Amino acid sequence: MLARMSPHAQTPDGTRPGRARGRIGRPRADGSAHDGDPRDEITAAASRLFSERGVAGTTMSEIARRSGLRQSSVYYYFRDKEAILAGIVASANRVVLDHLDAVNAHGGTAAERLYRMIRFDARQMCRFPFDINEIYRLPALQEDRFAQFWAERTALTHAVAAMVADGVAEGNLVDTDPTLASLVLLSNDEGTQNWFRAVGEFGQGAGAYDADRVAVFVADLGVGALLRDRAALPRLRERAQTLDP
Amino acid sequence: MLARMSPHAQTPDGTRPGRARGRIGRPRADGSAHDGDPRDEITAAASRLFSERGVAGTTMSEIARRSGLRQSSVYYYFRDKEAILAGIVASANRVVLDHLDAVNAHGGTAAERLYRMIRFDARQMCRFPFDINEIYRLPALQEDRFAQFWAERTALTHAVAAMVADGVAEGNLVDTDPTLASLVLLSNDEGTQNWFRAVGEFGQGAGAYDADRVAVFVADLGVGALLRDRAALPRLRERAQTLDP
DNA sequence: GCCGGGTTTCTACACCATGTCGAAATAGGC
């Protein structure tokens, strides 16, 4: 005996209730109109606030206000604050995984593919509006809500580990533990977020350290450490810059 | 016109009010006795709880209960939750900075000193009961309370950057940006925390990845990337293991 | 035109955590 239709989470058929046709339902208190799905408005507002003040520093009232709703109305669409976050975070690895597919489809030596991945990921992290490291700290991180995020994150780790193993087999990379290497390389990318924004203090000159330069540096360091012949590094760098502008 | 003696923060002369002589003051509701300074009991309890559930997941009531006090009594000693944290965190860089002094006093090539620092720091991070990355996310991080933490963190960055610059000048390290290198190396150490605890999933065999092994791997990768002649790595590794067992 | 069902939003509230206030309970000095 269901109390009422609860549009939380995903609907089975993929269609979402909410703003399908005309604007039925009680009008908003502030009289604001809205064309799209309120879910998208909420997500967009939350996205901006999360990146400005962090997840913990953002209140549901604030999210609601920016979405033209009252605080409690947000709960009609999302069970709680973390549910909003989960929706945003689920797409965090999307871009990098798409790039992974492109890289593997394009082929090339394992070292070349690895360099492209690391550089791309580091640049992505520098540009990512959210704080990946804050997400790692959430209490409910183990729960199903973040299942997609974790599955994709693990897939990324395995893909990078496979590239390292390939490179070792090909003879271009030094003999090393692929699992450890992939963990260190990827966590290095993520760690970049911690200091990249504050790097202005250190950088000499205007825009001395931009995302591109930092990403190249991180990739040079990480892949360079694994390359058997480090003289190959400039070629990898150029190739990556050409293929992933 | 001060309302009353407020034992918050540090007292000018270094002595702390509180449990100096006999046990004066109102007795505790649960009748618990206490020998040392209540500040230490609170810090110890908070320390345990923070590492178990994170800072955000720990309530003042819980801290108070484990210290034998009521929730509001904790505020007699600490202005708020972050003040407790600040006291703990202030010592986070202590051990590493002490090690830095020892390394510099002992001397050796820049590469050797650098390797010792990175390995030691990484191991320290693996063993640190707290989550450095959670601390970075705190709203009040810019405030005076964490001034000591930041000052020491910056000192560490500068020291590592100086080692890199020395190594470049000596000709043992490849020509690179010392500032960027120090930022990446240290953030790599910190990033280790993010995956080290969960690494059991990946590790084959019992204790396959312990703090020591991970620290060596991270140092090998970071310093190895900078070494002009990577054949020197095994010697650095052995030397570090001898000097910093 | 009016009624009933479904949808969206609201108001009101219960709950919990934070941090403040003033008072209560002790010890020690005069």
Place this chain on the structure above:
DNA sequence: GCCTATTTCGACATGGTGTAGAAACCCGGC
């Protein structure tokens, strides 16, 4: 014994989270 300083407590104001149930709207049937 009284006064003062110290330590702890209980009560509370405030603000955020999430729930319950009603209100306001659209639409289709009669």
